[in-house]
């Protein structure tokens with residue numbers, strides 16, 4: 221298994237290009253299932269999750285051609301509207317095919333994703349919404365089976381603003397008969413990006429990015445071209461990297477309007493975040509890092525996907541801080557690993573209490589999930605001595621060549637193949 225070796229303590233300086241967003245790309249690829257002519261996506265990141273989604277679509281008989289950062293997806297014919305366990309178990313976002321398949325093919329069979337490292341993560345809200353749109357749902361043999369001759373628009377209310385749930389329902393409603401409204405919808409930028417593609421495909425969606433989305437169903441959707449938004453979580457991860465190394469990074473393509481809550485907290489902690497003359501975002505870390513309290517929330521709140529990285533910043537701050545995780549129930553797996561590097565962190569249920577230390581020490585550590593892995597790399601960049609991050613397949617799921625990007629701005633970091 222590959223691992224990453226880091227000699228910590230180098231100050232990072234230079235320009236980094238932010239890749240296309242993973243969490244936008246996956247639903248955009250699944251949206252292509254709704255169109256009877258090819259969809260072209262640009263600025264597609266080269267990630268394991270993107271390759272898994274391509275594989276998943278190909279098992280259905282859909283044509284997927286990826287060349288450089290462009291993907292052409294041709295779902296003129298869908299031979300089998302099924303998502304097998306072998307693929308779904310490696311990537312929970314596979315559930316995003318459910319809505320489009322039942323809307324386009326009248327039936328779908330998708331493996332239940334099951335639990336994962338960061339909590340139970342049920343899909344009950346996806347299923348409840350599809351049922352309200354007229355799908356008959358059956359759970360059998362670990363699979364969800366959904367059937368509907370033609371979905372019918374309805375008024376939906378989400379108990380929680382689930383991101384992929386909102387996306388699944390928005391895609392299903394785009395081919396339903398009549399109007400659907402989704403109240404308490406998720407407001408993440410990736411939802412807006414998906415609505416933008418669907419509208420180019422011929423859908424009529426309003427309100428994406430707010431908590432109420434209206435979708436006028438169409439009888440058919442056709443292919444279109446779309447450029448994926450930049451990855452706000454990758455950008456936020458690099459901001460923390462500048463913070464913990466006292467560095468000076470220019471992030472090309474980063475969008476501050478997608479990161480307002482995180483940027484506000486990073487600034488409170490002492491990072492200087494500005495636009496440089498080229499329009500890119502410049503991030504400078506200063507000393508001391510100030511301690512700030514953070515609570516994760518659905519967008520536009522502080523993203524749970526930056527919680528682990530923020531904890532590394534706070535681990536090196538002067539003072540005490542409290543990080544409260546409200547989105548997932550079990551997302552502190554990085555804590556014991558960070559403690560092994562000398563961080564002082566106590567957890568009490570959904571709260572982590574962090575007492576900043578002057579420095580961290582390199583150690584062999586184990587990555588447990590995608591964002592926890594990123595946090596361990598950040599800790600390694602700041603630590604004295606060598607850090608060995610194991611199980612980095614998590615990192616490869618969601619970060620495009622992270623070690624190469626860090627090495628290009630002065631980090632002593634390399635991948636060891638094994």
Ligand code: UD1
Pocket residue numbers: 243246312313339340341342343344345346347380381382383384385524525547548549
């Ligand atoms: C998406 C992101 C993930 C991010 C998360 C929260 C993608 C591919 N993944 O995941 O990176 O961490 O949003 O910002 O975009 N819930 C239910 N019932 C449901 C659905 C969700 O109870 O049917 C709960 C979950 O258990 C969780 C919370 O809602 O506690 C938020 O989950 P959700 O927004 O659905 O996350 P994902 O869409 O899976």
